[in-house]
Amino acid sequence: MTTTELLLSHRSVRRYKEKEISQGVLERLIECGARASNTGNMQLYSVVVTRGEEERKALSQWHYGQGSTAPMYLTICADVNRYHLWCEQSGCDTPYGNLLWLLSATIDASLFAQNLCVAAEAEGLGFCYLGTVLYNAPEIGELLKLPKGVVPVITLSIGYADEEPAQSERLPLEGIVHEREYKAYSDDDIRRIHQLREEFPFNQEMVRQNGVRNLAELFTEKRYPRKQNEEISAKLEKYLKEQGFLG
Numbered sequence: 001m002t003t004t005e006l007l008l009s010h011r012s013v014r015r016y017k018e019k020e021i022s023q024g025v026l027e028r029l030i031e032c033g034a035r036a037s038n039t040g041n042m043q044l045y046s047v048v049v050t051r052g053e054e055e056r057k058a059l060s061q062w063h064y065g066q067g068s069t070a071p072m073y074l075t076i077c078a079d080v081n082r083y084h085l086w087c088e089q090s091g092c093d094t095p096y097g098n099l100l101w102l103l104s105a106t107i108d109a110s111l112f113a114q115n116l117c118v119a120a121e122a123e124g125l126g127f128c129y130l131g132t133v134l135y136n137a138p139e140i141g142e143l144l145k146l147p148k149g150v151v152p153v154i155t156l157s158i159g160y161a162d163e164e165p166a167q168s169e170r171l172p173l174e175g176i177v178h179e180r181e182y183k184a185y186s187d188d189d190i191r192r193i194h195q196l197r198e199e200f201p202f203n204q205e206m207v208r209q210n211g212v213r214n215l216a217e218l219f220t221e222k223r224y225p226r227k228q229n230e231e232i233s234a235k236l237e238k239y240l241k242e243q244g245f246l247g
Contacts (some may be wrong), residue, residue, distance in 0.1 A: 016159035033116035041196025044105035067157025078105030081149030097244040126161035
Protein backbone atom coordinates (compact mmCIF):
# COMPACT_ATOMS: atom_id res chain seq x y z
CA MET A 1 0.00 0.00 0.00
CA THR A 2 1.37 3.42 -0.93
CA THR A 3 1.45 6.27 1.58
CA THR A 4 -1.35 7.99 -0.33
CA GLU A 5 -3.51 4.86 -0.22
CA LEU A 6 -2.77 4.50 3.50
CA LEU A 7 -3.87 8.05 4.22
CA LEU A 8 -7.01 7.76 2.10
CA SER A 9 -8.02 4.55 3.90
CA HIS A 10 -7.84 6.00 7.44
CA ARG A 11 -10.48 4.95 9.95
CA SER A 12 -10.75 5.78 13.64
CA VAL A 13 -10.48 2.65 15.80
CA ARG A 14 -12.28 2.49 19.15
CA ARG A 15 -12.08 -1.23 20.04
CA TYR A 16 -8.76 -2.96 20.48
CA LYS A 17 -7.36 -6.47 20.90
CA GLU A 18 -5.69 -7.55 24.13
CA LYS A 19 -2.28 -7.33 22.51
CA GLU A 20 0.54 -5.19 23.79
CA ILE A 21 2.55 -2.82 21.63
CA SER A 22 6.19 -3.79 21.89
CA GLN A 23 8.75 -1.28 23.11
CA GLY A 24 10.54 -1.51 19.78
CA VAL A 25 7.41 -0.61 17.82
CA LEU A 26 6.59 2.24 20.21
CA GLU A 27 10.07 3.72 19.90
CA ARG A 28 9.89 3.47 16.12
CA LEU A 29 6.58 5.34 16.11
CA ILE A 30 7.95 8.07 18.35
CA GLU A 31 11.05 8.41 16.18
CA CYS A 32 8.77 8.87 13.16
CA GLY A 33 6.86 11.52 15.07
CA ALA A 34 10.08 13.30 15.95
CA ARG A 35 11.06 13.54 12.28
CA ALA A 36 8.12 15.88 11.62
CA SER A 37 8.79 19.52 10.78
CA ASN A 38 8.68 21.84 13.78
CA THR A 39 9.28 25.43 14.87
CA GLY A 40 12.97 26.36 14.63
CA ASN A 41 13.89 22.69 15.23
CA MET A 42 13.00 23.36 18.88
CA GLN A 43 10.64 20.32 19.12
CA LEU A 44 8.29 22.01 21.57
CA TYR A 45 6.43 18.85 22.56
CA SER A 46 6.61 15.86 24.86
CA VAL A 47 4.65 12.60 24.89
CA VAL A 48 3.50 10.79 28.03
CA VAL A 49 2.99 7.04 27.58
CA THR A 50 0.27 5.45 29.73
CA ARG A 51 0.34 1.63 29.71
CA GLY A 52 -0.39 0.05 33.09
CA GLU A 53 -3.95 -1.08 33.77
CA GLU A 54 -4.48 1.19 36.78
CA GLU A 55 -2.83 4.14 35.03
CA ARG A 56 -4.98 3.64 31.94
CA LYS A 57 -8.11 3.41 34.08
CA ALA A 58 -7.23 6.64 35.88
CA LEU A 59 -6.64 8.49 32.60
CA SER A 60 -9.65 6.95 30.89
CA GLN A 61 -12.05 8.59 33.36
CA TRP A 62 -11.00 12.04 32.12
CA HIS A 63 -11.82 10.92 28.57
CA TYR A 64 -15.26 9.65 29.65
CA GLY A 65 -14.19 6.04 29.10
CA GLN A 66 -13.08 6.53 25.51
CA GLY A 67 -10.30 4.16 24.44
CA SER A 68 -10.65 2.06 27.58
CA THR A 69 -9.90 -1.18 25.69
CA ALA A 70 -6.65 0.17 24.23
CA PRO A 71 -3.38 -1.15 25.65
CA MET A 72 -1.91 2.33 25.56
CA TYR A 73 -2.68 6.03 25.65
CA LEU A 74 -0.29 8.63 24.26
CA THR A 75 -0.78 12.15 25.64
CA ILE A 76 1.08 14.64 23.46
CA CYS A 77 1.84 17.94 25.14
CA ALA A 78 2.84 21.43 24.10
CA ASP A 79 6.08 21.83 26.05
CA VAL A 80 8.23 24.92 26.56
CA ASN A 81 9.44 23.75 29.98
CA ARG A 82 12.35 21.77 28.56
CA TYR A 83 13.49 24.76 26.50
CA HIS A 84 13.22 27.12 29.47
CA LEU A 85 15.35 24.81 31.59
CA TRP A 86 18.01 24.72 28.89
CA CYS A 87 17.92 28.52 28.52
CA GLU A 88 18.28 28.98 32.29
CA GLN A 89 21.16 26.53 32.41
CA SER A 90 22.81 28.50 29.61
CA GLY A 91 22.36 31.84 31.42
CA CYS A 92 19.75 33.11 28.95
CA ASP A 93 16.29 34.65 29.06
CA THR A 94 13.21 32.38 29.11
CA PRO A 95 10.88 34.19 26.66
CA TYR A 96 8.57 31.37 25.58
CA GLY A 97 5.78 31.51 28.15
CA ASN A 98 3.20 33.37 26.05
CA LEU A 99 0.48 32.91 23.45
CA LEU A 100 2.87 32.86 20.48
CA TRP A 101 4.77 29.92 21.88
CA LEU A 102 1.68 28.11 23.11
CA LEU A 103 0.45 28.12 19.51
CA SER A 104 3.89 27.22 18.15
CA ALA A 105 4.18 24.32 20.58
CA THR A 106 0.64 23.17 19.76
CA ILE A 107 1.52 23.14 16.05
CA ASP A 108 4.72 21.19 16.81
CA ALA A 109 2.78 18.68 18.91
CA SER A 110 0.16 18.26 16.18
CA LEU A 111 2.76 17.61 13.48
CA PHE A 112 4.50 15.11 15.76
CA ALA A 113 1.19 13.36 16.42
CA GLN A 114 0.21 13.11 12.76
CA ASN A 115 3.58 11.64 11.74
CA LEU A 116 3.26 9.13 14.57
CA CYS A 117 -0.29 8.21 13.51
CA VAL A 118 0.69 7.56 9.89
CA ALA A 119 3.55 5.37 11.10
CA ALA A 120 1.15 3.52 13.44
CA GLU A 121 -1.19 2.63 10.60
CA ALA A 122 1.76 1.49 8.49
CA GLU A 123 2.70 -0.84 11.38
CA GLY A 124 -0.80 -2.35 11.38
CA LEU A 125 -2.03 -0.42 14.42
CA GLY A 126 -5.24 1.52 14.87
CA PHE A 127 -5.82 4.68 16.87
CA CYS A 128 -8.40 7.28 17.80
CA TYR A 129 -7.89 10.96 18.51
CA LEU A 130 -9.66 11.90 21.75
CA GLY A 131 -10.86 15.49 21.56
CA THR A 132 -11.77 15.35 25.25
CA VAL A 133 -8.18 16.17 26.24
CA LEU A 134 -9.01 19.89 26.25
CA TYR A 135 -12.21 19.33 28.22
CA ASN A 136 -10.23 18.13 31.23
CA ALA A 137 -6.75 19.51 30.62
CA PRO A 138 -6.18 20.59 34.27
CA GLU A 139 -7.18 17.19 35.63
CA ILE A 140 -5.09 15.35 33.03
CA GLY A 141 -2.17 17.66 33.72
CA GLU A 142 -2.39 16.93 37.46
CA LEU A 143 -2.65 13.17 36.87
CA LEU A 144 0.39 13.16 34.57
CA LYS A 145 2.31 15.59 36.81
CA LEU A 146 2.85 18.13 34.03
CA PRO A 147 5.01 21.05 35.22
CA LYS A 148 4.58 24.71 34.40
CA GLY A 149 5.13 25.28 30.70
CA VAL A 150 3.52 21.98 29.68
CA VAL A 151 -0.12 21.41 28.67
CA PRO A 152 -1.79 18.35 27.12
CA VAL A 153 -3.16 19.06 23.65
CA ILE A 154 -3.68 15.64 22.02
CA THR A 155 -4.51 12.22 23.42
CA LEU A 156 -4.47 9.08 21.29
CA SER A 157 -5.79 5.66 22.21
CA ILE A 158 -3.70 3.19 20.23
CA GLY A 159 -3.48 -0.55 19.73
CA TYR A 160 -4.28 -3.43 17.39
CA ALA A 161 -7.82 -3.05 16.03
CA ASP A 162 -10.57 -5.42 17.13
CA GLU A 163 -13.05 -3.96 14.66
CA GLU A 164 -13.32 -2.85 11.04
CA PRO A 165 -15.15 0.47 11.37
CA ALA A 166 -16.76 2.25 8.48
CA GLN A 167 -14.94 5.27 7.11
CA SER A 168 -16.25 8.64 8.27
CA GLU A 169 -17.54 11.15 5.76
CA ARG A 170 -15.50 14.23 4.82
CA LEU A 171 -16.37 17.55 3.19
CA PRO A 172 -15.75 17.76 -0.57
CA LEU A 173 -12.57 19.55 -1.63
CA GLU A 174 -14.56 22.52 -2.93
CA GLY A 175 -15.61 23.15 0.64
CA ILE A 176 -12.09 23.63 1.95
CA VAL A 177 -9.95 24.85 -0.97
CA HIS A 178 -9.73 28.55 -1.89
CA GLU A 179 -7.80 29.71 -4.97
CA ARG A 180 -5.78 32.93 -4.57
CA GLU A 181 -8.02 34.35 -1.85
CA TYR A 182 -10.74 33.27 0.56
CA LYS A 183 -14.01 32.89 -1.32
CA ALA A 184 -17.26 34.02 0.29
CA TYR A 185 -19.72 31.13 0.60
CA SER A 186 -23.21 31.55 -0.82
CA ASP A 187 -26.20 29.84 0.77
CA ASP A 188 -26.17 27.34 -2.10
CA ASP A 189 -22.46 26.67 -1.50
CA ILE A 190 -23.06 25.88 2.16
CA ARG A 191 -25.97 23.56 1.36
CA ARG A 192 -24.00 21.72 -1.34
CA ILE A 193 -20.82 21.41 0.73
CA HIS A 194 -22.66 19.92 3.69
CA GLN A 195 -25.08 17.75 1.71
CA LEU A 196 -22.97 14.58 2.05
CA ARG A 197 -22.79 15.01 5.81
CA GLU A 198 -26.51 15.68 6.05
CA GLU A 199 -27.29 12.54 4.02
CA PHE A 200 -24.73 10.25 5.69
CA PRO A 201 -26.76 7.40 7.26
CA PHE A 202 -24.99 7.48 10.62
CA ASN A 203 -25.60 11.22 10.94
CA GLN A 204 -29.25 10.87 9.97
CA GLU A 205 -29.67 8.22 12.67
CA MET A 206 -28.02 10.47 15.26
CA VAL A 207 -30.38 13.31 14.31
CA ARG A 208 -33.35 10.97 14.73
CA GLN A 209 -32.18 9.53 18.06
CA ASN A 210 -31.53 12.97 19.54
CA GLY A 211 -34.82 14.43 18.39
CA VAL A 212 -33.27 17.47 16.69
CA ARG A 213 -34.23 19.15 13.43
CA ASN A 214 -30.97 18.65 11.55
CA LEU A 215 -27.26 17.87 11.84
CA ALA A 216 -26.30 21.46 12.66
CA GLU A 217 -28.66 21.44 15.64
CA LEU A 218 -27.13 18.15 16.79
CA PHE A 219 -23.77 19.93 17.02
CA THR A 220 -24.96 23.23 18.48
CA GLU A 221 -27.47 21.86 20.99
CA LYS A 222 -26.22 18.37 21.88
CA ARG A 223 -22.57 17.76 21.04
CA TYR A 224 -20.93 21.16 21.53
CA PRO A 225 -23.50 23.58 23.02
CA ARG A 226 -22.66 27.19 23.86
CA LYS A 227 -22.88 26.87 27.66
CA GLN A 228 -20.51 23.89 27.69
CA ASN A 229 -18.10 25.64 25.29
CA GLU A 230 -17.95 28.71 27.50
CA GLU A 231 -17.47 26.72 30.71
CA ILE A 232 -14.67 24.61 29.23
CA SER A 233 -13.05 27.70 27.71
CA ALA A 234 -13.02 29.46 31.08
CA LYS A 235 -11.48 26.41 32.79
CA LEU A 236 -8.89 26.05 30.03
CA GLU A 237 -7.98 29.74 30.15
CA LYS A 238 -7.42 29.50 33.91
CA TYR A 239 -5.22 26.43 33.46
CA LEU A 240 -3.16 28.07 30.70
CA LYS A 241 -2.51 31.02 33.02
CA GLU A 242 -1.42 28.64 35.78
CA GLN A 243 0.91 26.88 33.33
CA GLY A 244 2.53 30.18 32.40
CA PHE A 245 1.23 30.72 28.88
CA LEU A 246 -1.28 33.55 29.39
CA GLY A 247 -0.78 36.69 31.45
